[in-house]
Amino acid sequence: MKKIKARALSLLADGTVKRVLGWERGEDAFDCSPALFENEAEMERFVYGTCAGANLSKYCVKMGKAEGKTLVILKPCDTLSFRQLLHEHRVERDAFYIIGAGCTGMMDENGLLAKCAACKGKEFAVYDEIIDTEECRLPTGTEKRMEQVEKLENMTAQERFAFWQGELSRCIRCNACRNVCPACTCIKCVFDNPGSGVQSKAPVTDFEENMFHIIRAYHVAGRCTDCGECSRVCPQGIPLHLINRKLIKDMNELYGDYQAGLGDNERTPLTSFTKEDAEPGIIHERGNG
Amino acid sequence: MPKIGVFVCWCGSNIAGTVDVEAVSEAMKTVPGVVFSTNYQYMCSAAGQKMIADAIHEYHLDGIVVASCSPRMHENTFRKTAQAAGLNPYMVEIANIREQCSWIHKDKEEGTRKAIVLAKAAVAKLLHNQPLQAGTSAVTKRCLVIGGGIAGIQTALDVANAGYEVDIVEQRPTIGGRMAQLDKTFPTLDCSACILTPKMVEAAQNEKIRIISYAKVEKVEGFVGNFRATIRKKARFIDENKCTGCSLCMQKCPSKKGRDEFNMEMNNRPAIYIPFAQAIPNVAVIDPEQCIKLKSGKCGLCEKVCSAGAINYQQKDELLEREYGAIVVATGFRPMDPSPLNELGYAENKDVITSLELERLMNAAGPTKGTLLRPSDLKHPREIVFIQCVGSRCDENTNRGKPYCSKICCMYTAKHAMLIRDKYPDTNVHVFYIDVRTPGKNFDEFYRRAVEQYGVDYIKGMVGKVAREGDKLMVRGSDLINNRQVEIAADLVVLATAIEPDPSARSIGTMLTASMDTNDFFTEAHAKLRPVESPTAGIFLSGVAQGPKDVPETVAQASAAASKVIGLLAKDHLVTNPCVALSDELLCNGCSQCEKVCPYGAITYENREVRGPGVREVRRVARVNPAVCQGCGACTVTCPSGAMDLKGFTNQQIMAEVDAICL
Numbered sequence: 001m002k003k004i005k006a007r008a009l010s011l012l013a014d015g016t017v018k019r020v021l022g023w024e025r026g027e028d029a030f031d032c033s034p035a036l037f038e039n040e041a042e043m044e045r046f047v048y049g050t051c052a053g054a055n056l057s058k059y060c061v062k063m064g065k066a067e068g069k070t071l072v073i074l075k076p077c078d079t080l081s082f083r084q085l086l087h088e089h090r091v092e093r094d095a096f097y098i099i100g101a102g103c104t105g106m107m108d109e110n111g112l113l114a115k116c117a118a119c120k121g122k123e124f125a126v127y128d129e130i131i132d133t134e135e136c137r138l139p140t141g142t143e144k145r146m147e148q149v150e151k152l153e154n155m156t157a158q159e160r161f162a163f164w165q166g167e168l169s170r171c172i173r174c175n176a177c178r179n180v181c182p183a184c185t186c187i188k189c190v191f192d193n194p195g196s197g198v199q200s201k202a203p204v205t206d207f208e209e210n211m212f213h214i215i216r217a218y219h220v221a222g223r224c225t226d227c228g229e230c231s232r233v234c235p236q237g238i239p240l241h242l243i244n245r246k247l248i249k250d251m252n253e254l255y256g257d258y259q260a261g262l263g264d265n266e267r268t269p270l271t272s273f274t275k276e277d278a279e280p281g282i283i284h285e286r287g288n289g
Numbered sequence: 290m291p292k293i294g295v296f297v298c299w300c301g302s303n304i305a306g307t308v309d310v311e312a313v314s315e316a317m318k319t320v321p322g323v324v325f326s327t328n329y330q331y332m333c334s335a336a337g338q339k340m341i342a343d344a345i346h347e348y349h350l351d352g353i354v355v356a357s358c359s360p361r362m363h364e365n366t367f368r369k370t371a372q373a374a375g376l377n378p379y380m381v382e383i384a385n386i387r388e389q390c391s392w393i394h395k396d397k398e399e400g401t402r403k404a405i406v407l408a409k410a411a412v413a414k415l416l417h418n419q420p421l422q423a424g425t426s427a428v429t430k431r432c433l434v435i436g437g438g439i440a441g442i443q444t445a446l447d448v449a450n451a452g453y454e455v456d457i458v459e460q461r462p463t464i465g466g467r468m469a470q471l472d473k474t475f476p477t478l479d480c481s482a483c484i485l486t487p488k489m490v491e492a493a494q495n496e497k498i499r500i501i502s503y504a505k506v507e508k509v510e511g512f513v514g515n516f517r518a519t520i521r522k523k524a525r526f527i528d529e530n531k532c533t534g535c536s537l538c539m540q541k542c543p544s545k546k547g548r549d550e551f552n553m554e555m556n557n558r559p560a561i562y563i564p565f566a567q568a569i570p571n572v573a574v575i576d577p578e579q580c581i582k583l584k585s586g587k588c589g590l591c592e593k594v595c596s597a598g599a600i601n602y603q604q605k606d607e608l609l610e611r612e613y614g615a616i617v618v619a620t621g622f623r624p625m626d627p628s629p630l631n632e633l634g635y636a637e638n639k640d641v642i643t644s645l646e647l648e649r650l651m652n653a654a655g656p657t658k659g660t661l662l663r664p665s666d667l668k669h670p671r672e673i674v675f676i677q678c679v680g681s682r683c684d685e686n687t688n689r690g691k692p693y694c695s696k697i698c699c700m701y702t703a704k705h706a707m708l709i710r711d712k713y714p715d716t717n718v719h720v721f722y723i724d725v726r727t728p729g730k731n732f733d734e735f736y737r738r739a740v741e742q743y744g745v746d747y748i749k750g751m752v753g754k755v756a757r758e759g760d761k762l763m764v765r766g767s768d769l770i771n772n773r774q775v776e777i778a779a780d781l782v783v784l785a786t787a788i789e790p791d792p793s794a795r796s797i798g799t800m801l802t803a804s805m806d807t808n809d810f811f812t813e814a815h816a817k818l819r820p821v822e823s824p825t826a827g828i829f830l831s832g833v834a835q836g837p838k839d840v841p842e843t844v845a846q847a848s849a850a851a852s853k854v855i856g857l858l859a860k861d862h863l864v865t866n867p868c869v870a871l872s873d874e875l876l877c878n879g880c881s882q883c884e885k886v887c888p889y890g891a892i893t894y895e896n897r898e899v900r901g902p903g904v905r906e907v908r909r910v911a912r913v914n915p916a917v918c919q920g921c922g923a924c925t926v927t928c929p930s931g932a933m934d935l936k937g938f939t940n941q942q943i944m945a946e947v948d949a950i951c952l
Contacts, residue, residue: 088879089881272886
């Protein structure tokens, strides 16, 4: 943390950047929230450590419009989100100075974050410099990430429906998942747009209201980097990331392994067509309901 | 609220048989917006159309719903009717209560209920329709023909003779295709080369035709009237403009191990070669797999002997970009490989050959200079057995071959049998067959001549086993007419193998978004009424690419395809579909996903000042080129924010339809 803070201060001082997007210390050791620092005095509150779980990429969409460069500190998995935003032209690379910050797994009061328990790797997808001092020994790999998805896949359709009905009926539509999601960057979300036809429908049941999550998962499909922020911020503890992971797993199986935020952005599974693509009938074949 | 009229068609008994049309038109009277509803025997008839026009005038209708057949059939008819009566033609909606209702239901009550729901959905959509204006797009007056066999040549000649430019793209080093490999053609037995080569020469000499051989179409973009193709012209390591076709290089080339594709690989050819004497272009090509110079850097003999200085070992593939108004698929066929049918012993026995191999063995330019000698020991065969339907007419579940009849085998087998009996009267010829099918002008007479005049032994039955015993091939089969098993000690066995589409067809079909059947034959826009057009506008079908055909049929179809091409190229402008995508710049995020999915390249991005309530800033937003957009809707479903919408099929219209059906 010291190295990162020192580097941030020097970049602020020499005018390379106008502001720093990082984290600040809150009420207790676990309270570590995204914050913006514009001078040395504000930087007093700067903190980086094992509780800086929040992904700062989403804030970059707004920060990118501010004058001058913004210093943003991104962990390896956060850089995937940032790079995906670059692919989608939602941020300009020149507007940011990126410090890739080493990460040994992030925690909250309940221990290691779910997203870190299935770490996607230690590589930085985009950065100006890397400050990485400690070696991380967390296991990585897709298999671990997909364990729970496989459990859901092995349920019968009725069991699975009951599972999601139970989970999603707890949703209070606080929109935290949407607001934190680095893939949800629409200028006007369809759920806020009266013209979309989905905004003001009266729900018939609690569960129907939560088709919201299904729609949202489809909107970010192919663009979701599996950063896990949706589940991390959910006040009701709904494992929302599992919906996204199921879609990622299906895409990997049908169109070959793909990680949003990597690659050259030329070929993405859902926006490209090849002769080898699965036929639509696959949906029927794979459904085990 | 708009005033809507509903017109329910009986389609004779096609709809009225399973749908209570009276009940449908009555039920529609209670739907909000509907001010007039009726039914009639044939809405598409002049009387039916007059009924619509009269109602539009009398009730001052703002839009009409016709509950009838598929919009593919009569949408245009009713649009024109509405337009003539003063309505915008896009204020017409068709409820398909025939293909999607009456034809698939047996229960009248159920059918009626569904017809009412479909008509209600159409009304719900129509309530959100906006009048649309069609634009126009220019037509590039040039045609691309993919495949330079007899089909492609004939189409190209006909189109060129009408005054339009044609490019023939042929994957092999010469045009001519399969017909060039044939010895004689049924039922007149003229020499194939003698009738084909004049056409090849005519194509080469035609100023409007450009032959691009040893090339393949790599990419096609655009739409009817405005296609843009990328063609890869493979390096032949010869300067086409310099080579005189003298063939001296072929004689001197020390590498003679290339398999002669033209002779079905029954003999060898040099690494530098001209496929056959009458090849067009008459230009050599170097096989890089066999050429010593290209593989090891040593040799270079051909360069030394070539007085024209045409050899160029450094030549690279060349990419051509050309624009076309129409594309003709004439990709042809190849014989199926009979090796997987183990019992026929094709893979193990040199003297079990396919009919196309026999064509080469009987041809004066073939590996035996036209003397019929069997491949294993070059002896005259005295007992020859033909087996028909090898890989054709197979049960689809057995994986032994094709479900279809290859159509040409009965006739060419009769031809082979007759020619052999004529030339070598001491040779016995037996033909195993399932059925003999000879529909065609002078075809049955031809077959009967083989049996009656030439004494060919036709045996109705299948062959169970071909096995080598000494220098004989023992053919065991059944004779169904005499109800006994037969065994023939043959010197040569000829398999009439099924024909299958050329392997290049599948990728070309995908490239052109032209639909194909499960056997990879291209499907026609209508099996009976539009047999030479693909359902994809601007794509036409010529020859065996569409289904098995003999030479006369292929030529007839090739000319038919040409007439369709000419009809298209004769137009200066095409009316474009106004149902195109439109981006709402206030909602657009500039994420570029729509640009990526657009198969027509109709979407571009630009930085533009966006103004709206409380908004004034420069944003990166999508722009649709309405002349290029084909209204496929891929962008609308990709757009996460709903900024992209499709005129005539707006999200709101689709939602209204769904609600009308579900709520």
